[in-house]
Amino acid sequence: MRYNTKLALLNISFFSEKELGSNLYRLISKMWELLQIMIL
Numbered sequence: 001m002r003y004n005t006k007l008a009l010l011n012i013s014f015f016s017e018k019e020l021g022s023n024l025y026r027l028i029s030k031m032w033e034l035l036q037i038m039i040l
Helices: 002-039
Strands: none
Touching: none
């Protein structure tokens, strides 16, 4: 059980390096656009 959890965490951290990084960047840019629209 503990080993599986550790493996899952490793998988998550590995994917966060690649996919979540670009996804997070996209999300932030989208939110920034929304903020600018709301302000203007």
